[in-house]
Amino acid sequence: MEKFIKSDMNYLLGIVTLFCLFLLLFLIFIILTILFPLVSSFFSKEAPFVPTSMKVVREMLKIASLKEGERVYDLGCGDGRIVIEAARHYKVKAIGVEKFFGTWLLAKLRNFFYGGKAIILRDDFRRINLSSAQTIFCYLLPEIMADLEKKIKKECFPGTKIISHDFKIKDWQPEKIKKVGHSTIYLYRV
Numbered sequence: 088m089e090k091f092i093k094s095d096m097n098y099l100l101g102i103v104t105l106f107c108l109f110l111l112l113f114l115i116f117i118i119l120t121i122l123f124p125l126v127s128s129f130f131s132k133e134a135p136f137v138p139t140s141m142k143v144v145r146e147m148l149k150i151a152s153l154k155e156g157e158r159v160y161d162l163g164c165g166d167g168r169i170v171i172e173a174a175r176h177y178k179v180k181a182i183g184v185e186k187f188f189g190t191w192l193l194a195k196l197r198n199f200f201y202g203g204k205a206i207i208l209r210d211d212f213r214r215i216n217l218s219s220a221q222t223i224f225c226y227l228l229p230e231i232m233a234d235l236e237k238k239i240k241k242e243c244f245p246g247t248k249i250i251s252h253d254f255k256i257k258d259w260q261p262e263k264i265k266k267v268g269h270s271t272i273y274l275y276r277v
């Protein structure tokens with residue numbers, strides 16, 4: 088009897104050790120693949136991951152006056168909140184572009200959780216052709232906005248809407264400016 092109990096205990100101990108080992112490996116995987124890139128994107132010189140509050144997201148979507156079937160981009164989509172919200176509530180083809188792996192993965196997971204209606208791409212927005220965009224959302228630092236401006240001038244058709252959170256497009260005249268708490272939303276039209 089004692090022998091049986093001992094072998095049962097050894098078996099249990101083996102399972103617990105295996106489980107702990109698996110958990111440790113999983114944690115290492117999460118730290119290396121998600122948390123490290125997520126944290127490093129916070130310190131990115133390009134545009135750190137600072138999510139727009141949901142109140143401002145809803146206001147940005149309202150200002151965009153989106154129409155069903157429209158092609159909508161968020162360049163630097165972070166956790167994907169703008170495109171996910173747009174795809175869910177406005178029936179548009181919403182595409183989020185995110186450069187950093189951690190934030191891209193977060194956006195992919197959130198999109199999956201909310202029914203996978205948006206498209207989340209991992210890329211630098213500079214490599215994305217914007218000629219089919221009807222609306223572009225962005226929350227990018229001024230230096231990157233300059234790159235975006237060049238792209239818009241080159242690729243976008245007249246009438247394309249640009250909705251920028253907090254950062255202006257230099258020398259462009261916004262069609263609309265809206266303050267929401269500490270945030271400012273700018274609507275531009277090509």
Ligand SMILES: C[S@@+](CC[C@H](N)C(=O)[O-])C[C@H]1O[C@@H](n2cnc3c(N)ncnc32)[C@H](O)[C@@H]1O
Binds near residue numbers: 165168190211212
């Ligand atoms: C301030 S956050 C905004 C996130 C999201 N658009 C929002 O409003 O909640 C800027 C995001 O742009 C991403 N980003 C910075 N440079 C980028 C680039 N060249 N191409 C694609 N994404 C970029 C950052 O990783 C970050 O997630």
